[in-house]
Amino acid sequence: MKILTHKNKELFSIFYIFFKISGFTIGGGYAMVPAIERNLIDKKLLSEKEFFKLLSIAQSMPGPIAFNLSVLLGSKLRGFWGALFASVGVLIPPFFGILIVSNIIHKYSDSLYVQKFLDGCYIATVGLTLYVLYKILKNFNFNKFNIFLFFVSATLLVLNRNLTFFVFLLLVTINYLYEKRGIK
Amino acid sequence: MIDIFFIFLYIGAISFGGGWAVVGLIKDILVSQNYLTFNEFKEILTAAQLTPGPIAVNMATYVGYKYYGLLGAILNTFFLLIPPITLGISYFFLKKSIKLEKEALINSLVLGTATLVFITLYSLGFQLIINFDIKAIMIVFIIFALLVKTKIDPIFFIVISGLIGILFL
Incomplete structure:
Protein backbone atom coordinates (compact mmCIF):
# COMPACT_ATOMS: atom_id res chain seq x y z
CA MET A 1 0.00 0.00 0.00
CA TYR A 108 6.53 27.19 41.14
CA SER A 109 3.24 28.88 42.03
CA ASP A 110 4.03 28.84 45.77
CA SER A 111 6.94 31.17 45.19
CA LEU A 112 6.21 34.77 46.10
CA TYR A 113 8.07 35.97 43.00
CA VAL A 114 5.93 33.88 40.68
CA GLN A 115 2.78 35.17 42.41
CA LYS A 116 3.92 38.75 41.92
CA PHE A 117 4.88 38.05 38.30
CA LEU A 118 1.38 36.66 37.68
CA ASP A 119 -0.22 39.69 39.35
CA GLY A 120 1.80 41.94 37.05
CA CYS A 121 0.78 39.94 33.98
CA TYR A 122 -2.86 40.08 35.09
CA ILE A 123 -2.72 43.87 35.12
CA ALA A 124 -1.29 43.88 31.59
CA THR A 125 -4.16 41.63 30.52
CA VAL A 126 -6.67 44.22 31.75
CA GLY A 127 -4.86 46.88 29.67
CA LEU A 128 -4.90 44.56 26.67
CA THR A 129 -8.65 43.91 27.03
CA LEU A 130 -9.26 47.66 27.20
CA TYR A 131 -7.30 47.99 23.95
CA VAL A 132 -9.29 45.19 22.27
CA LEU A 133 -12.53 46.93 23.24
CA TYR A 134 -11.20 50.29 22.01
CA LYS A 135 -10.27 48.81 18.62
CA ILE A 136 -13.69 47.24 18.17
CA LEU A 137 -15.55 50.41 19.15
CA LYS A 138 -13.31 52.70 17.09
CA ASN A 139 -14.20 50.97 13.84
CA PHE A 140 -17.88 50.54 14.59
CA ASN A 141 -20.67 52.55 12.96
CA PHE A 142 -22.64 53.78 15.91
CA ASN A 143 -26.18 55.12 15.79
CA LYS A 144 -28.67 55.92 18.55
CA PHE A 145 -30.30 52.54 18.26
CA ASN A 146 -27.23 50.33 18.67
CA ILE A 147 -25.73 52.54 21.42
CA PHE A 148 -28.96 52.04 23.31
CA LEU A 149 -28.82 48.25 22.73
CA PHE A 150 -25.18 48.16 23.85
CA PHE A 151 -25.93 49.89 27.16
CA VAL A 152 -29.04 47.87 27.92
CA SER A 153 -27.33 44.53 27.29
CA ALA A 154 -24.11 45.55 29.08
CA THR A 155 -26.16 46.57 32.14
CA LEU A 156 -28.14 43.32 32.09
CA LEU A 157 -24.93 41.28 31.91
CA VAL A 158 -23.22 43.22 34.69
CA LEU A 159 -26.24 42.37 36.87
CA ASN A 160 -26.59 38.74 35.83
CA ARG A 161 -23.90 36.82 33.95
CA ASN A 162 -26.13 33.72 33.61
CA LEU A 163 -28.09 35.54 30.94
CA THR A 164 -25.06 35.89 28.65
CA PHE A 165 -26.14 33.57 25.85
CA PHE A 166 -29.72 34.79 25.87
CA VAL A 167 -28.82 38.49 25.92
CA PHE A 168 -26.18 38.01 23.20
CA LEU A 169 -28.62 36.21 20.91
CA LEU A 170 -31.37 38.76 21.49
CA LEU A 171 -29.03 41.70 20.93
CA VAL A 172 -27.68 40.30 17.67
CA THR A 173 -31.15 39.37 16.38
CA ILE A 174 -32.77 42.72 17.23
CA ASN A 175 -29.92 44.71 15.71
CA TYR A 176 -29.89 42.49 12.60
CA LEU A 177 -33.63 42.92 12.00
CA TYR A 178 -33.33 46.66 12.56
CA GLU A 179 -30.44 47.08 10.11
CA LYS A 180 -32.04 44.83 7.53
CA ARG A 181 -35.15 46.99 7.58
CA GLY A 182 -32.89 50.00 6.97
CA ILE A 183 -31.31 48.36 3.92
CA LYS A 184 -34.68 47.65 2.27
CA MET B 1 -17.90 16.40 36.80
CA ILE B 2 -18.81 15.87 33.18
CA ASP B 3 -20.39 19.35 33.50
CA ILE B 4 -17.05 20.83 32.62
CA PHE B 5 -17.35 19.63 29.00
CA PHE B 6 -20.78 21.21 28.69
CA ILE B 7 -19.55 24.46 30.19
CA PHE B 8 -16.95 24.61 27.44
CA LEU B 9 -19.47 23.64 24.77
CA TYR B 10 -21.57 26.61 25.93
CA ILE B 11 -18.52 28.88 25.90
CA GLY B 12 -17.65 27.63 22.40
CA ALA B 13 -21.12 28.45 21.11
CA ILE B 14 -20.88 32.06 22.24
CA SER B 15 -17.23 32.81 21.45
CA PHE B 16 -17.83 35.21 18.58
CA GLY B 17 -15.15 37.64 17.50
CA GLY B 18 -12.18 36.00 19.15
CA GLY B 19 -11.24 34.84 22.62
CA TRP B 20 -11.47 38.11 24.52
CA ALA B 21 -15.24 37.94 24.33
CA VAL B 22 -15.31 34.83 26.52
CA VAL B 23 -12.37 35.23 28.92
CA GLY B 24 -14.60 37.07 31.41
CA LEU B 25 -17.29 34.43 31.06
CA ILE B 26 -14.75 31.63 31.60
CA LYS B 27 -13.50 33.36 34.75
CA ASP B 28 -17.01 33.99 36.11
CA ILE B 29 -18.26 30.47 35.52
CA LEU B 30 -15.17 28.47 36.51
CA VAL B 31 -14.07 30.52 39.50
CA SER B 32 -17.56 30.98 40.93
CA GLN B 33 -18.33 27.25 40.58
CA ASN B 34 -14.96 26.33 42.15
CA TYR B 35 -13.53 24.54 39.12
CA LEU B 36 -10.54 26.89 39.36
CA THR B 37 -9.15 29.11 42.08
CA PHE B 38 -8.52 32.73 41.18
CA ASN B 39 -4.77 32.03 41.39
CA GLU B 40 -5.06 29.15 38.94
CA PHE B 41 -7.04 31.40 36.62
CA LYS B 42 -4.20 33.93 36.69
CA GLU B 43 -1.71 31.13 35.94
CA ILE B 44 -3.60 29.97 32.85
CA LEU B 45 -4.27 33.50 31.69
CA THR B 46 -0.53 34.21 31.77
CA ALA B 47 0.49 30.86 30.28
CA ALA B 48 -2.08 31.34 27.52
CA GLN B 49 -0.53 34.63 26.53
CA LEU B 50 3.02 33.30 26.54
CA THR B 51 2.15 30.36 24.26
CA PRO B 52 0.77 30.24 20.73
CA GLY B 53 -2.88 29.66 20.07
CA PRO B 54 -6.30 31.10 20.84
CA ILE B 55 -6.83 31.93 24.51
CA ALA B 56 -10.16 30.07 24.82
CA VAL B 57 -8.57 26.91 23.39
CA ASN B 58 -5.66 27.25 25.82
CA MET B 59 -8.06 27.49 28.76
CA ALA B 60 -10.17 24.54 27.63
CA THR B 61 -7.06 22.38 27.22
CA TYR B 62 -5.71 23.27 30.66
CA VAL B 63 -8.99 22.80 32.55
CA GLY B 64 -9.65 19.48 30.81
CA TYR B 65 -6.13 18.35 31.73
CA LYS B 66 -6.57 19.41 35.34
CA TYR B 67 -9.69 17.27 35.79
CA TYR B 68 -9.18 14.25 33.52
CA GLY B 69 -5.56 14.21 32.36
CA LEU B 70 -4.53 14.05 28.73
CA LEU B 71 -7.81 12.55 27.49
CA GLY B 72 -9.70 15.28 29.34
CA ALA B 73 -7.53 17.91 27.67
CA ILE B 74 -8.34 16.50 24.23
CA LEU B 75 -12.06 16.08 24.93
CA ASN B 76 -12.50 19.50 26.51
CA THR B 77 -10.74 21.21 23.60
CA PHE B 78 -13.00 19.25 21.26
CA PHE B 79 -16.18 20.28 23.11
CA LEU B 80 -15.19 23.95 22.92
CA LEU B 81 -14.77 23.56 19.17
CA ILE B 82 -17.92 21.56 18.37
CA PRO B 83 -19.87 24.70 17.32
CA PRO B 84 -17.31 25.98 14.77
CA ILE B 85 -16.56 22.45 13.52
CA THR B 86 -20.24 21.79 12.89
CA LEU B 87 -20.82 25.15 11.23
CA GLY B 88 -17.58 25.02 9.24
CA ILE B 89 -18.31 21.63 7.74
CA SER B 90 -22.00 22.25 7.13
CA TYR B 91 -21.41 25.71 5.67
CA PHE B 92 -20.83 24.36 2.18
CA PHE B 93 -24.12 22.48 2.35
CA LEU B 94 -26.09 25.28 3.97
CA LYS B 95 -24.95 28.22 1.94
CA LYS B 96 -27.53 27.72 -0.78
CA SER B 97 -30.52 27.54 1.54
CA ILE B 98 -29.80 30.48 3.85
CA LYS B 99 -30.12 34.04 2.69
CA LEU B 100 -28.77 36.61 5.12
CA GLU B 101 -27.87 40.25 4.70
CA LYS B 102 -24.16 39.86 5.24
CA GLU B 103 -23.31 43.39 6.25
CA ALA B 104 -26.17 43.67 8.74
CA LEU B 105 -25.20 40.29 10.23
CA ILE B 106 -21.53 41.19 10.62
CA ASN B 107 -22.38 44.57 12.17
CA SER B 108 -24.73 42.90 14.64
CA LEU B 109 -22.16 40.27 15.58
CA VAL B 110 -19.54 42.99 16.14
CA LEU B 111 -21.99 44.81 18.41
CA GLY B 112 -22.59 41.58 20.35
CA THR B 113 -18.85 40.94 20.57
CA ALA B 114 -18.25 44.48 21.86
CA THR B 115 -20.73 43.83 24.67
CA LEU B 116 -19.02 40.57 25.59
CA VAL B 117 -15.54 42.16 25.54
CA PHE B 118 -16.90 44.92 27.77
CA ILE B 119 -18.07 42.24 30.22
CA THR B 120 -14.61 40.63 30.10
CA LEU B 121 -13.03 44.00 30.88
CA TYR B 122 -15.50 44.55 33.71
CA SER B 123 -14.97 41.07 35.11
CA LEU B 124 -11.14 41.26 35.01
CA GLY B 125 -10.85 44.91 36.00
CA PHE B 126 -13.37 44.82 38.85
CA GLN B 127 -10.75 43.19 41.06
CA LEU B 128 -8.41 46.14 40.64
CA ILE B 129 -11.13 48.73 41.23
CA ILE B 130 -12.58 47.27 44.44
CA ASN B 131 -9.07 46.88 45.83
CA PHE B 132 -8.57 50.55 44.93
CA ASP B 133 -5.23 49.52 43.48
CA ILE B 134 -4.00 52.88 42.13
CA LYS B 135 -0.64 51.55 40.93
CA ALA B 136 -2.31 48.76 38.95
CA ILE B 137 -4.89 51.08 37.42
CA MET B 138 -2.11 53.44 36.33
CA ILE B 139 -0.24 50.55 34.67
CA VAL B 140 -3.45 49.52 32.86
CA PHE B 141 -3.78 52.99 31.33
CA ILE B 142 -0.09 53.30 30.47
CA ILE B 143 -0.17 49.95 28.65
CA PHE B 144 -3.40 50.93 26.91
CA ALA B 145 -1.88 54.23 25.73
CA LEU B 146 1.28 52.49 24.48
CA LEU B 147 -0.78 49.88 22.62
CA VAL B 148 -2.73 52.66 20.91
CA LYS B 149 0.30 54.80 20.08
CA THR B 150 2.94 52.20 19.17
CA LYS B 151 3.11 48.91 17.30
CA ILE B 152 4.91 47.02 20.08
CA ASP B 153 3.84 43.38 20.41
CA PRO B 154 1.42 42.81 23.35
CA ILE B 155 3.55 39.90 24.63
CA PHE B 156 6.26 42.46 25.48
CA PHE B 157 3.86 44.33 27.78
CA ILE B 158 2.79 41.10 29.48
CA VAL B 159 6.39 40.20 30.35
CA ILE B 160 7.41 43.75 31.39
CA SER B 161 4.30 44.11 33.52
CA GLY B 162 5.11 40.77 35.18
CA LEU B 163 8.61 42.04 35.99
CA ILE B 164 7.15 45.29 37.34
CA GLY B 165 4.95 43.07 39.51
CA ILE B 166 8.02 41.35 40.99
CA LEU B 167 9.85 44.63 41.62
CA PHE B 168 7.13 47.00 42.82
CA LEU B 169 3.89 45.28 43.82
Whole structure:
Protein backbone atom coordinates (compact mmCIF):
# COMPACT_ATOMS: atom_id res chain seq x y z
CA MET A 1 0.00 0.00 0.00
CA LYS A 2 1.38 3.34 -0.97
CA ILE A 3 0.82 5.95 1.71
CA LEU A 4 2.40 8.91 -0.02
CA THR A 5 0.07 9.18 -2.97
CA HIS A 6 -0.34 12.60 -4.50
CA LYS A 7 -3.61 13.17 -2.63
CA ASN A 8 -2.13 12.23 0.72
CA LYS A 9 0.84 14.47 0.11
CA GLU A 10 -1.53 17.36 -0.36
CA LEU A 11 -3.26 16.57 2.94
CA PHE A 12 0.08 16.56 4.73
CA SER A 13 1.07 19.82 3.15
CA ILE A 14 -2.23 21.35 4.37
CA PHE A 15 -1.46 19.96 7.83
CA TYR A 16 2.10 21.30 7.75
CA ILE A 17 1.12 24.82 6.63
CA PHE A 18 -1.34 25.20 9.49
CA PHE A 19 0.95 23.53 12.03
CA LYS A 20 3.84 25.83 11.14
CA ILE A 21 1.79 29.02 11.19
CA SER A 22 0.10 28.11 14.46
CA GLY A 23 3.36 27.23 16.20
CA PHE A 24 5.42 30.18 15.11
CA THR A 25 3.00 33.09 15.16
CA ILE A 26 2.77 34.60 18.61
CA GLY A 27 0.12 37.24 19.04
CA GLY A 28 -3.07 35.34 18.54
CA GLY A 29 -5.53 34.82 15.75
CA TYR A 30 -5.31 38.13 13.96
CA ALA A 31 -1.54 37.79 13.53
CA MET A 32 -2.08 34.37 11.93
CA VAL A 33 -4.54 35.49 9.29
CA PRO A 34 -2.00 37.26 7.01
CA ALA A 35 0.45 34.36 7.42
CA ILE A 36 -2.21 31.83 6.35
CA GLU A 37 -3.18 34.04 3.44
CA ARG A 38 0.40 34.35 2.16
CA ASN A 39 1.13 30.64 2.44
CA LEU A 40 -2.01 29.38 0.72
CA ILE A 41 -1.97 31.96 -2.05
CA ASP A 42 1.77 31.52 -2.73
CA LYS A 43 1.26 27.77 -3.03
CA LYS A 44 -1.62 28.52 -5.43
CA LEU A 45 -4.04 26.48 -3.33
CA LEU A 46 -6.68 29.18 -3.66
CA SER A 47 -7.24 32.70 -4.99
CA GLU A 48 -7.20 35.90 -2.99
CA LYS A 49 -10.90 36.45 -3.65
CA GLU A 50 -11.81 33.02 -2.30
CA PHE A 51 -9.63 33.60 0.73
CA PHE A 52 -11.34 36.84 1.72
CA LYS A 53 -14.75 35.34 1.21
CA LEU A 54 -13.92 32.52 3.63
CA LEU A 55 -12.33 35.00 6.05
CA SER A 56 -15.55 36.98 6.32
CA ILE A 57 -17.45 33.74 7.04
CA ALA A 58 -14.86 32.71 9.65
CA GLN A 59 -15.39 36.03 11.38
CA SER A 60 -19.12 35.53 11.66
CA MET A 61 -18.84 32.04 13.18
CA PRO A 62 -18.33 31.33 16.88
CA GLY A 63 -14.86 30.06 17.77
CA PRO A 64 -11.29 31.27 17.39
CA ILE A 65 -10.77 32.91 14.00
CA ALA A 66 -7.62 30.95 13.06
CA PHE A 67 -9.34 27.68 13.89
CA ASN A 68 -12.48 28.63 11.95
CA LEU A 69 -10.35 29.54 8.95
CA SER A 70 -8.52 26.21 9.11
CA VAL A 71 -11.82 24.27 9.10
CA LEU A 72 -13.29 26.31 6.23
CA LEU A 73 -10.11 26.31 4.12
CA GLY A 74 -9.37 22.63 4.73
CA SER A 75 -12.95 21.77 3.94
CA LYS A 76 -12.90 23.85 0.75
CA LEU A 77 -9.59 22.34 -0.44
CA ARG A 78 -10.10 18.66 0.41
CA GLY A 79 -13.51 18.17 2.04
CA PHE A 80 -13.81 16.46 5.41
CA TRP A 81 -10.22 15.15 5.52
CA GLY A 82 -8.86 18.53 4.55
CA ALA A 83 -10.78 20.14 7.43
CA LEU A 84 -9.51 17.48 9.83
CA PHE A 85 -5.83 17.77 8.83
CA ALA A 86 -5.89 21.58 8.82
CA SER A 87 -7.60 21.90 12.18
CA VAL A 88 -5.43 19.30 13.91
CA GLY A 89 -2.39 21.14 12.51
CA VAL A 90 -3.63 24.40 14.03
CA LEU A 91 -4.38 22.79 17.40
CA ILE A 92 -1.24 20.76 18.12
CA PRO A 93 1.15 23.66 18.96
CA PRO A 94 -1.18 25.45 21.43
CA PHE A 95 -2.28 22.13 22.93
CA PHE A 96 1.20 21.07 24.00
CA GLY A 97 2.39 24.65 24.52
CA ILE A 98 -0.19 25.41 27.20
CA LEU A 99 0.26 22.05 28.96
CA ILE A 100 4.03 22.52 29.22
CA VAL A 101 4.06 26.20 30.19
CA SER A 102 1.17 26.03 32.66
CA ASN A 103 2.73 23.00 34.36
CA ILE A 104 6.00 24.88 34.81
CA ILE A 105 4.19 27.93 36.23
CA HIS A 106 2.02 25.75 38.46
CA LYS A 107 5.05 23.93 39.87
CA TYR A 108 6.53 27.19 41.14
CA SER A 109 3.24 28.88 42.03
CA ASP A 110 4.03 28.84 45.77
CA SER A 111 6.94 31.17 45.19
CA LEU A 112 6.21 34.77 46.10
CA TYR A 113 8.07 35.97 43.00
CA VAL A 114 5.93 33.88 40.68
CA GLN A 115 2.78 35.17 42.41
CA LYS A 116 3.92 38.75 41.92
CA PHE A 117 4.88 38.05 38.30
CA LEU A 118 1.38 36.66 37.68
CA ASP A 119 -0.22 39.69 39.35
CA GLY A 120 1.80 41.94 37.05
CA CYS A 121 0.78 39.94 33.98
CA TYR A 122 -2.86 40.08 35.09
CA ILE A 123 -2.72 43.87 35.12
CA ALA A 124 -1.29 43.88 31.59
CA THR A 125 -4.16 41.63 30.52
CA VAL A 126 -6.67 44.22 31.75
CA GLY A 127 -4.86 46.88 29.67
CA LEU A 128 -4.90 44.56 26.67
CA THR A 129 -8.65 43.91 27.03
CA LEU A 130 -9.26 47.66 27.20
CA TYR A 131 -7.30 47.99 23.95
CA VAL A 132 -9.29 45.19 22.27
CA LEU A 133 -12.53 46.93 23.24
CA TYR A 134 -11.20 50.29 22.01
CA LYS A 135 -10.27 48.81 18.62
CA ILE A 136 -13.69 47.24 18.17
CA LEU A 137 -15.55 50.41 19.15
CA LYS A 138 -13.31 52.70 17.09
CA ASN A 139 -14.20 50.97 13.84
CA PHE A 140 -17.88 50.54 14.59
CA ASN A 141 -20.67 52.55 12.96
CA PHE A 142 -22.64 53.78 15.91
CA ASN A 143 -26.18 55.12 15.79
CA LYS A 144 -28.67 55.92 18.55
CA PHE A 145 -30.30 52.54 18.26
CA ASN A 146 -27.23 50.33 18.67
CA ILE A 147 -25.73 52.54 21.42
CA PHE A 148 -28.96 52.04 23.31
CA LEU A 149 -28.82 48.25 22.73
CA PHE A 150 -25.18 48.16 23.85
CA PHE A 151 -25.93 49.89 27.16
CA VAL A 152 -29.04 47.87 27.92
CA SER A 153 -27.33 44.53 27.29
CA ALA A 154 -24.11 45.55 29.08
CA THR A 155 -26.16 46.57 32.14
CA LEU A 156 -28.14 43.32 32.09
CA LEU A 157 -24.93 41.28 31.91
CA VAL A 158 -23.22 43.22 34.69
CA LEU A 159 -26.24 42.37 36.87
CA ASN A 160 -26.59 38.74 35.83
CA ARG A 161 -23.90 36.82 33.95
CA ASN A 162 -26.13 33.72 33.61
CA LEU A 163 -28.09 35.54 30.94
CA THR A 164 -25.06 35.89 28.65
CA PHE A 165 -26.14 33.57 25.85
CA PHE A 166 -29.72 34.79 25.87
CA VAL A 167 -28.82 38.49 25.92
CA PHE A 168 -26.18 38.01 23.20
CA LEU A 169 -28.62 36.21 20.91
CA LEU A 170 -31.37 38.76 21.49
CA LEU A 171 -29.03 41.70 20.93
CA VAL A 172 -27.68 40.30 17.67
CA THR A 173 -31.15 39.37 16.38
CA ILE A 174 -32.77 42.72 17.23
CA ASN A 175 -29.92 44.71 15.71
CA TYR A 176 -29.89 42.49 12.60
CA LEU A 177 -33.63 42.92 12.00
CA TYR A 178 -33.33 46.66 12.56
CA GLU A 179 -30.44 47.08 10.11
CA LYS A 180 -32.04 44.83 7.53
CA ARG A 181 -35.15 46.99 7.58
CA GLY A 182 -32.89 50.00 6.97
CA ILE A 183 -31.31 48.36 3.92
CA LYS A 184 -34.68 47.65 2.27
CA MET B 1 -17.90 16.40 36.80
CA ILE B 2 -18.81 15.87 33.18
CA ASP B 3 -20.39 19.35 33.50
CA ILE B 4 -17.05 20.83 32.62
CA PHE B 5 -17.35 19.63 29.00
CA PHE B 6 -20.78 21.21 28.69
CA ILE B 7 -19.55 24.46 30.19
CA PHE B 8 -16.95 24.61 27.44
CA LEU B 9 -19.47 23.64 24.77
CA TYR B 10 -21.57 26.61 25.93
CA ILE B 11 -18.52 28.88 25.90
CA GLY B 12 -17.65 27.63 22.40
CA ALA B 13 -21.12 28.45 21.11
CA ILE B 14 -20.88 32.06 22.24
CA SER B 15 -17.23 32.81 21.45
CA PHE B 16 -17.83 35.21 18.58
CA GLY B 17 -15.15 37.64 17.50
CA GLY B 18 -12.18 36.00 19.15
CA GLY B 19 -11.24 34.84 22.62
CA TRP B 20 -11.47 38.11 24.52
CA ALA B 21 -15.24 37.94 24.33
CA VAL B 22 -15.31 34.83 26.52
CA VAL B 23 -12.37 35.23 28.92
CA GLY B 24 -14.60 37.07 31.41
CA LEU B 25 -17.29 34.43 31.06
CA ILE B 26 -14.75 31.63 31.60
CA LYS B 27 -13.50 33.36 34.75
CA ASP B 28 -17.01 33.99 36.11
CA ILE B 29 -18.26 30.47 35.52
CA LEU B 30 -15.17 28.47 36.51
CA VAL B 31 -14.07 30.52 39.50
CA SER B 32 -17.56 30.98 40.93
CA GLN B 33 -18.33 27.25 40.58
CA ASN B 34 -14.96 26.33 42.15
CA TYR B 35 -13.53 24.54 39.12
CA LEU B 36 -10.54 26.89 39.36
CA THR B 37 -9.15 29.11 42.08
CA PHE B 38 -8.52 32.73 41.18
CA ASN B 39 -4.77 32.03 41.39
CA GLU B 40 -5.06 29.15 38.94
CA PHE B 41 -7.04 31.40 36.62
CA LYS B 42 -4.20 33.93 36.69
CA GLU B 43 -1.71 31.13 35.94
CA ILE B 44 -3.60 29.97 32.85
CA LEU B 45 -4.27 33.50 31.69
CA THR B 46 -0.53 34.21 31.77
CA ALA B 47 0.49 30.86 30.28
CA ALA B 48 -2.08 31.34 27.52
CA GLN B 49 -0.53 34.63 26.53
CA LEU B 50 3.02 33.30 26.54
CA THR B 51 2.15 30.36 24.26
CA PRO B 52 0.77 30.24 20.73
CA GLY B 53 -2.88 29.66 20.07
CA PRO B 54 -6.30 31.10 20.84
CA ILE B 55 -6.83 31.93 24.51
CA ALA B 56 -10.16 30.07 24.82
CA VAL B 57 -8.57 26.91 23.39
CA ASN B 58 -5.66 27.25 25.82
CA MET B 59 -8.06 27.49 28.76
CA ALA B 60 -10.17 24.54 27.63
CA THR B 61 -7.06 22.38 27.22
CA TYR B 62 -5.71 23.27 30.66
CA VAL B 63 -8.99 22.80 32.55
CA GLY B 64 -9.65 19.48 30.81
CA TYR B 65 -6.13 18.35 31.73
CA LYS B 66 -6.57 19.41 35.34
CA TYR B 67 -9.69 17.27 35.79
CA TYR B 68 -9.18 14.25 33.52
CA GLY B 69 -5.56 14.21 32.36
CA LEU B 70 -4.53 14.05 28.73
CA LEU B 71 -7.81 12.55 27.49
CA GLY B 72 -9.70 15.28 29.34
CA ALA B 73 -7.53 17.91 27.67
CA ILE B 74 -8.34 16.50 24.23
CA LEU B 75 -12.06 16.08 24.93
CA ASN B 76 -12.50 19.50 26.51
CA THR B 77 -10.74 21.21 23.60
CA PHE B 78 -13.00 19.25 21.26
CA PHE B 79 -16.18 20.28 23.11
CA LEU B 80 -15.19 23.95 22.92
CA LEU B 81 -14.77 23.56 19.17
CA ILE B 82 -17.92 21.56 18.37
CA PRO B 83 -19.87 24.70 17.32
CA PRO B 84 -17.31 25.98 14.77
CA ILE B 85 -16.56 22.45 13.52
CA THR B 86 -20.24 21.79 12.89
CA LEU B 87 -20.82 25.15 11.23
CA GLY B 88 -17.58 25.02 9.24
CA ILE B 89 -18.31 21.63 7.74
CA SER B 90 -22.00 22.25 7.13
CA TYR B 91 -21.41 25.71 5.67
CA PHE B 92 -20.83 24.36 2.18
CA PHE B 93 -24.12 22.48 2.35
CA LEU B 94 -26.09 25.28 3.97
CA LYS B 95 -24.95 28.22 1.94
CA LYS B 96 -27.53 27.72 -0.78
CA SER B 97 -30.52 27.54 1.54
CA ILE B 98 -29.80 30.48 3.85
CA LYS B 99 -30.12 34.04 2.69
CA LEU B 100 -28.77 36.61 5.12
CA GLU B 101 -27.87 40.25 4.70
CA LYS B 102 -24.16 39.86 5.24
CA GLU B 103 -23.31 43.39 6.25
CA ALA B 104 -26.17 43.67 8.74
CA LEU B 105 -25.20 40.29 10.23
CA ILE B 106 -21.53 41.19 10.62
CA ASN B 107 -22.38 44.57 12.17
CA SER B 108 -24.73 42.90 14.64
CA LEU B 109 -22.16 40.27 15.58
CA VAL B 110 -19.54 42.99 16.14
CA LEU B 111 -21.99 44.81 18.41
CA GLY B 112 -22.59 41.58 20.35
CA THR B 113 -18.85 40.94 20.57
CA ALA B 114 -18.25 44.48 21.86
CA THR B 115 -20.73 43.83 24.67
CA LEU B 116 -19.02 40.57 25.59
CA VAL B 117 -15.54 42.16 25.54
CA PHE B 118 -16.90 44.92 27.77
CA ILE B 119 -18.07 42.24 30.22
CA THR B 120 -14.61 40.63 30.10
CA LEU B 121 -13.03 44.00 30.88
CA TYR B 122 -15.50 44.55 33.71
CA SER B 123 -14.97 41.07 35.11
CA LEU B 124 -11.14 41.26 35.01
CA GLY B 125 -10.85 44.91 36.00
CA PHE B 126 -13.37 44.82 38.85
CA GLN B 127 -10.75 43.19 41.06
CA LEU B 128 -8.41 46.14 40.64
CA ILE B 129 -11.13 48.73 41.23
CA ILE B 130 -12.58 47.27 44.44
CA ASN B 131 -9.07 46.88 45.83
CA PHE B 132 -8.57 50.55 44.93
CA ASP B 133 -5.23 49.52 43.48
CA ILE B 134 -4.00 52.88 42.13
CA LYS B 135 -0.64 51.55 40.93
CA ALA B 136 -2.31 48.76 38.95
CA ILE B 137 -4.89 51.08 37.42
CA MET B 138 -2.11 53.44 36.33
CA ILE B 139 -0.24 50.55 34.67
CA VAL B 140 -3.45 49.52 32.86
CA PHE B 141 -3.78 52.99 31.33
CA ILE B 142 -0.09 53.30 30.47
CA ILE B 143 -0.17 49.95 28.65
CA PHE B 144 -3.40 50.93 26.91
CA ALA B 145 -1.88 54.23 25.73
CA LEU B 146 1.28 52.49 24.48
CA LEU B 147 -0.78 49.88 22.62
CA VAL B 148 -2.73 52.66 20.91
CA LYS B 149 0.30 54.80 20.08
CA THR B 150 2.94 52.20 19.17
CA LYS B 151 3.11 48.91 17.30
CA ILE B 152 4.91 47.02 20.08
CA ASP B 153 3.84 43.38 20.41
CA PRO B 154 1.42 42.81 23.35
CA ILE B 155 3.55 39.90 24.63
CA PHE B 156 6.26 42.46 25.48
CA PHE B 157 3.86 44.33 27.78
CA ILE B 158 2.79 41.10 29.48
CA VAL B 159 6.39 40.20 30.35
CA ILE B 160 7.41 43.75 31.39
CA SER B 161 4.30 44.11 33.52
CA GLY B 162 5.11 40.77 35.18
CA LEU B 163 8.61 42.04 35.99
CA ILE B 164 7.15 45.29 37.34
CA GLY B 165 4.95 43.07 39.51
CA ILE B 166 8.02 41.35 40.99
CA LEU B 167 9.85 44.63 41.62
CA PHE B 168 7.13 47.00 42.82
CA LEU B 169 3.89 45.28 43.82
